[in-house]
Each structure stands twice: as structure tokens, then as C-alpha cells.
Amino acid sequence: MSDSIQGTGNAAVAEAVSDADLLAETATAVGAAGSVLRERFGDVVRHRTREELMSALAANDDAVLDVLRPRLESLRPQAGWVEEELAGGALPSGEWWVVDPAEGNVNHLHGLPDWGVTATLVRDNQAVLTAVHLPLTGETYTALAGGGAHLDGRPLRVSETTDLGLSLVATSQARPDENQAVIRRIGSSITSMLGDALVVRTSVPATLHLLNVAAGRIDAFWQFAGARADLLPGALLVTEAGGRISDAEGRPWTPASESLLAAAPGVHTAAVATLSR
The missing domain is CATH 3.40.190.80 (D-Maltodextrin-Binding Protein; domain 2)
Structure with a gap:
């Protein structure tokens, strides 16, 4: 799929808030957007063709983005926006929002619980902060470069296993x-x-x-x-x-x-x- 990117990605614009404050606002934004996805969850969404499946996936994405995109763009007006959620590779220099409005979208349509909303701010190809909200549990995972990873404010640590x-x-x-x-x-x-x-x-x-x-x-x-x-x-x-x-x-x-x-x-x-x- 082609990579559609919008915005200038100009990081030279003066930062109005700290990255820690920005992360808190991002977490609030994905939480609000997640409420939309939760309201759309329930019975299995039936589809008989690939076109019907793709239409249902896009409807979820669009409903979430209607809430999420304006909130994130208001936080960082100078940041670019990555349109294609399946795109990979390096980004141009500057700041970019990399968002998945319905991560696990196919699970959502099949009535399975494994899905959420993510938003990550990338600055000069380095992830600066991220927030992941799981609407069914109400949990929000956050990470700030150099500032640790947290679940609803509680620090996260990886396993200590060695085998x-x-x-x-x-x-x-x-x-x-x-x-x-x-x-x-x-x-x-x-x-x-x-x-x-x-x-x-x-x-x-x-x-x-x-x-x-x-x-x-x-x-x-x-x-x-x-x-x-x-x-x-x-x-x-x-x-x-x-x-x-x-x-x-x-x-x-x-x-x-x-x-x-x-x-x-x-x-x-x-x-x-x-x-x-």
C-alpha cells in the first residue's frame, strides 16, 4: 500500500508544553477516542465479500479518527499526520503523529476483545511518546522516551526470566x-x-x-x-x-x-x- 503523509513535519515550531504534559494530553485523547470504538463493539459484523469487510474496517477507523485526529492536531499543529496505518519505513524529518485508530480492528469486527487505540509522536524518526488505550478494560499504557513506561500511572518492568x-x-x-x-x-x-x-x-x-x-x-x-x-x-x-x-x-x-x-x-x-x- 502507498504511504500517504500529510503536513509539514516542521519541528522548529516552539514547543508550548513539555513532552510529559503532551503525553498526558495524548492519553486523554486516545481514551476519548476509545469510547467511540467501545460503543461500536458487540455482535459479530457479518461480511460476505472482501469489499464488505474493508468497508466495515474503514467505518471503525473513520468513527475513531473523527474524535482522535482533531484532538491530536490541536496538541501539535505543526506535526505531520501519517494517513496509511499499514505503511512502514522511515519518515521525513520533523514531528509526525503515527496513529492506529483501531489496532486489532478485525478482532473488533469478530466480537473478540483484543483491540485498542494507539497514538505515537515521532520526532526525527525517534518515537518520543506513546499512549495505548484498551477500551474494554479501561487501561491506558503510556511511555515517554527517557521517562519510563506505565500502566495507568504504575511503572512497568519486563520479565526477569533468563531461560x-x-x-x-x-x-x-x-x-x-x-x-x-x-x-x-x-x-x-x-x-x-x-x-x-x-x-x-x-x-x-x-x-x-x-x-x-x-x-x-x-x-x-x-x-x-x-x-x-x-x-x-x-x-x-x-x-x-x-x-x-x-x-x-x-x-x-x-x-x-x-x-x-x-x-x-x-x-x-x-x-x-x-x-x-
Whole structure:
């Protein structure tokens, strides 16, 4: 899909508030937008064709953005806006809002509980702050670069496990129409992890797995391919909670990387070895 980006991304405009204050306002914004998504949740949304499915997904996105976008744009009028939530790669310099109005949208339509609203501010290709709201539980996860990761104000820390063989790990599918090379890589990585880890979970969306890594509930998450909106919020949360972020081969991760591994420090090296086989 093409990457549609709007705005100047001009970070030279004077900052009116601190990043910590901005994060608090961002958390309020995703909470308000999440209320819209919660009100739309209920029965399975039936669809007979791909066109009907895509229309239902877009309707959720649009309803949330009607609330979320004006709030975020009022917070940082100079920041650009990334239109395409499945886009990846580097952004132009300056500030950009990277938003997923319905992360786990397909779950929402199927009456499953794994979905939320995310907003991340990126400055010169570095995630500065992020807020993830889960409307069904009312939980809000936040992270500020250099300021830690929190769940409703309580600090988050990754797992202290040091044994991959005792670890609960997870992976996700970046998009429905992956190319065959990525599909084969996903399958072989799951097979490898089934032999080395205690339990392997496979589900979407990526952000919810990354929240669990940051909270110490699971020990590692990996994904091949992916989008900024899928991975940036959770990557910042895991980093600020003391976890390690790399690609699947252990190299530094960027939004342009072909894979992501987020893990507790004690199992990161072992996870890289498993995924590199």
C-alpha cells in the first residue's frame, strides 16, 4: 500500500508544553477516542465479500479518527499526520503523529476483545511518546522516551526470566496479504520456537503482545514485516520498561527493518539464536 503523509513535519515550531504534559494530553485523547470504538463493539459484523469487510474496517477507523485526529492536531499543529496505518519505513524529518485508530480492528469486527487505540509522536524518526488505550478494560499504557513506561500511572518492568525454555513467547501476522517468503519465515520461526520456548502464542494485533512484554506477562515477541503503527508504540513501551529491541537477527531495529524482536534482556540472545536458525 502507498504511504500517504500529510503536513509539514516542521519541528522548529516552539514547543508550548513539555513532552510529559503532551503525553498526558495524548492519553486523554486516545481514551476519548476509545469510547467511540467501545460503543461500536458487540455482535459479530457479518461480511460476505472482501469489499464488505474493508468497508466495515474503514467505518471503525473513520468513527475513531473523527474524535482522535482533531484532538491530536490541536496538541501539535505543526506535526505531520501519517494517513496509511499499514505503511512502514522511515519518515521525513520533523514531528509526525503515527496513529492506529483501531489496532486489532478485525478482532473488533469478530466480537473478540483484543483491540485498542494507539497514538505515537515521532520526532526525527525517534518515537518520543506513546499512549495505548484498551477500551474494554479501561487501561491506558503510556511511555515517554527517557521517562519510563506505565500502566495507568504504575511503572512497568519486563520479565526477569533468563531461560527461554521457561518462557511464554508470542508472534503475530503483520497483514493478511503477506508474500510467500514472509509466510514461510513466519512458519519456520514458530516451529523453531515451539522446540525452544515453553509456550508459543500466535494472534493479532502486535501491539497487545508488546504491551504484555512491557508488563512482564510474556517474555518475548517477534514479528516479520510490519508497519510503524503496529510496532512503534509497543517498541517504545518495551524499551522504557527495560526490555531489548532488535530485529530477529539481533541487529538494531528501525521502522524500516524486516523484522522485530522485543524481549526480556535475559532471553534476548537465546531468542535471536532460535529465530536465526
